[in-house]
Amino acid sequence: MSSNSREAILAAAKLTAQAHGYSGLNFRDLAAEVGIKAASIYHHFPSKADLGAAVARRYWEDSAAYLETLLAESTDPAACLRQYPGTFRKALESGNRMCLCSFMAAEYDDLPEPVKKEIRTFTDINVAWLSKVLVAVTALSPEKSEPRARAIFAAITGAQLMARSRADVSLYDALIESYRAASLLPA
Amino acid sequence: MSSNSREAILAAAKLTAQAHGYSGLNFRDLAAEVGIKAASIYHHFPSKADLGAAVARRYWEDSAAYLETLLAESTDPAACLRQYPGTFRKALESGNRMCLCSFMAAEYDDLPEPVKKEIRTFTDINVAWLSKVLVAVTALSPEKSEPRARAIFAAITGAQLMARSRADVSLYDALIESYRAASLLPA
């Protein structure tokens, strides 16, 4: 068992943050979901900022691992790229949530610095992955693939936001399809 | 003078909401900025939800008026379309704010219904305008221009979010340029 609560707290905080952001996180609700008292969370995380940073860090670590697995298990980078938008679709599917870091990007100015840092890292990892895959898939040079990668990531973030505010996953799919039709994303 | 405070409250609330969202709005800070006491705001707006809805409504009304003026004063729809991303740039320029409705789209699930309604209207107006202009500028049919309009709007929202989280207006410009290069937006 040892420190199982820590994992439970991280998991619950992730779900809440995906739906209500960093400011939507509160120790009492979080504790209730985990089955402990609010004060006990401080045993695992010294402050809300630490908890937020830990959640965001875990989030990009998992994302990075998933993206690397995707590339490692496939011989076709183009197929990986096609799957990429789907990774952001999952959150929308279950409970109209969205990518933790896309959400927190909106709150960015009000975030504690440690949390900001993890959010930036999430973006950087995604842009780097996209850029790498774009070089393999398209005729884009490394210098041109990075701006393109950033554009794709930003556009996907926007698609999540729009689909979420209509509580309509199919709108997300339609937007991604439009991005392909407009050749922002390779078809 | 009459009810000048009402306008001052709306103006201050707009700026705050663009920087910190609906949940970031609070009556005490708002009142202090306007120069009255918190309780006096209730004389003009019966609740926070009403204030939020009024701010969002005023926001899309101003946007709609501006967009129509843009079209009316120009004989070239293509020039209007080129100017469109610039309307979202202004908020980023001054104080790293963003479009009120793009921000509130993130908080959407926690918004009171009257506020949600105004946010949807803002999106609808923008998509309708873009769609109309796209028909005039490109060879897209009305049926194909609306999905494209939605894609453009979503992508611009994402660009705002990304630029804001890096506090870098030039990143916004670069993203818009990438959208044009990828022919999501007409060049």
Place this chain on the structure above:
DNA sequence: TTCATCCTACCTATCAGTTGGTAGGTCGAT
């Protein structure tokens, strides 16, 4: 083997600060 010590993982109780909101009063202009 026993006992003192320490640690982990929680608890209760409480804090100060902030939130949206209300009750009831003041005051000047019409």
Place this chain on the structure above:
DNA sequence: ATCGACCTACCAACTGATAGGTAGGATGAA
């Protein structure tokens, strides 16, 4: 005398955070 615009003085609910305590297991020396 009425009324719009504003005030003071509250309130309950909720926020992140702290102080101090407890039960139970591990550790290590006698």
